[in-house]
Amino acid sequence: MAGSFAAYVDDRPADKVFRVDRAIYLDDAVFAAEIANIFEATWQFVCHESQIPNHGDYFANHLGRQPIFVMRQQDGGIGGFVNACAHRGALLTPMKQGNAKTLTCRFHGWTYGSDGHCIRIKNEETGYDPARFRRTDYDLTRLPRVEAYRGFVFACLNPAAPALVEFLGEAARFLEFIAHQSADGMEVLPGSSTYVINGNWKLQSENAVDGYHVSTVHRVFGATVARREERPGYDGMMRTESGRIAGKVENGCYDLGGGHMVIWADRSPPDTSPLFEQKDRLERDYGAAKARWMLGRGRNLIVFPSLMINDFAATQIRTFRPIAADRTEVTIYCLAPRGESKSARYARLRKFEDFFLVSGMATADDVMALEDSQTGSRGRTARWGEFHRGLDSVVHGPDAAARDGKFNPVTSNNTWDQETLYHGFYRRWKALMTTEAIGAKEAAE
Ligand code: FES
Numbered sequence: 001m002a003g004s005f006a007a008y009v010d011d012r013p014a015d016k017v018f019r020v021d022r023a024i025y026l027d028d029a030v031f032a033a034e035i036a037n038i039f040e041a042t043w044q045f046v047c048h049e050s051q052i053p054n055h056g057d058y059f060a061n062h063l064g065r066q067p068i069f070v071m072r073q074q075d076g077g078i079g080g081f082v083n084a085c086a087h088r089g090a091l092l093t094p095m096k097q098g099n100a101k102t103l104t105c106r107f108h109g110w111t112y113g114s115d116g117h118c119i120r121i122k123n124e125e126t127g128y129d130p131a132r133f134r135r136t137d138y139d140l141t142r143l144p145r146v147e148a149y150r151g152f153v154f155a156c157l158n159p160a161a162p163a164l165v166e167f168l169g170e171a172a173r174f175l176e177f178i179a180h181q182s183a184d185g186m187e188v189l190p191g192s193s194t195y196v197i198n199g200n201w202k203l204q205s206e207n208a209v210d211g212y213h214v215s216t217v218h219r220v221f222g223a224t225v226a227r228r229e230e231r232p233g234y235d236g237m238m239r240t241e242s243g244r245i246a247g248k249v250e251n252g253c254y255d256l257g258g259g260h261m262v263i264w265a266d267r268s269p270p271d272t273s274p275l276f277e278q279k280d281r282l283e284r285d286y287g288a289a290k291a292r293w294m295l296g297r298g299r300n301l302i303v304f305p306s307l308m309i310n311d312f313a314a315t316q317i318r319t320f321r322p323i324a325a326d327r328t329e330v331t332i333y334c335l336a337p338r339g340e341s342k343s344a345r346y347a348r349l350r351k352f353e354d355f356f357l358v359s360g361m362a363t364a365d366d367v368m369a370l371e372d373s374q375t376g377s378r379g380r381t382a383r384w385g386e387f388h389r390g391l392d393s394v395v396h397g398p399d400a401a402a403r404d405g406k407f408n409p410v411t412s413n414n415t416w417d418q419e420t421l422y423h424g425f426y427r428r429w430k431a432l433m434t435t436e437a438i439g440a441k442e443a444a445e
């Protein structure tokens, strides 16, 4: 079966062909293999450190189909556990996020410490032979790997996975562009929004770094903000520059290697960003070139497979959880520099709502575009999704902007309309899908 997935990516650079079989969005066998070979075998984002600052703070999530949670330990470290009671498997965390020094299972009342040790079993003495029974045999199952990079917490079910920083590769530089936006660190703001798309998770990964769709799918949003900016009260940080949406500023895209991808566009002018108040500090601490990448340019990053960091009008963490071949759960958070001024925070939140929330003007358009693509992909007689746009302008290695930013992409391209960044994503996808499943199997041993 593994071999048959290889044919789904038609990758022939010499013939100027790069296309994927739309079965990858539809096929249940593909989906099951993705869960085993990608989501349960490679590093997955779980939460931001600011969401679990204190001992006992926990955050529940999924690695593939497996419920897990991470918990801040007494020594300040982060523990990771399968979110299943050692007795008969009930979920342990009462909520997605909270604080508990001990977790008591709501089914039969077994209790665990924040370090995962089983510390109490209801009516233990009447149920088990004290000569043979050891409570320590019923500690929670630890996740093999939990690591954080610049505040972003990841976990992995594969004990043999490379170190997180190695997995991140060139994408690490883009997490740094975010993390350094405050000398006091970044914080996820209270509240989140979760919605389900009737579409495959890869359509969402593609969409996150698809500059080509912006001026069509978001044309109504662009026209609205352009008109709004003629009115008083929408200057400075409150502005969402419409030039970017119309594609009128310098922009580009990179295949960062390892399946990670990024698009960027100049902020025109940069004082529309809530970060602008820190311009002097950024230039002083990091130099003009890095400050240009952090402030002068907006960026959309995909950390393979399904973490999106958006830093254009506002700053967003978006994660997507594959539920079925044609169903994806998306969760979004607003990320902000600690200690920013009240006016910068206000502008950031208003622009976050403007674009991303259910009541906003843009995400709903994206969801429709993805669901259209999912539905259209069922037209199996038309087999291929095309990704060869930009093959004539692709640069192998870094362009001038990448050299300025001190990162080293596999390829660069001259506008964010190009599709060459997806080649890295689908090459990584193909490599993982044509190896034996390792995640779930090794974690179970
Ligand atoms: S399933 Fe948790 S105590 Fe029984």
Ligand SMILES: [Fe+2]
Pocket (backbone or CB within 6 Å): 207, 213, 214, 217, 218, 362, 366
């Ligand atoms: Fe969009």
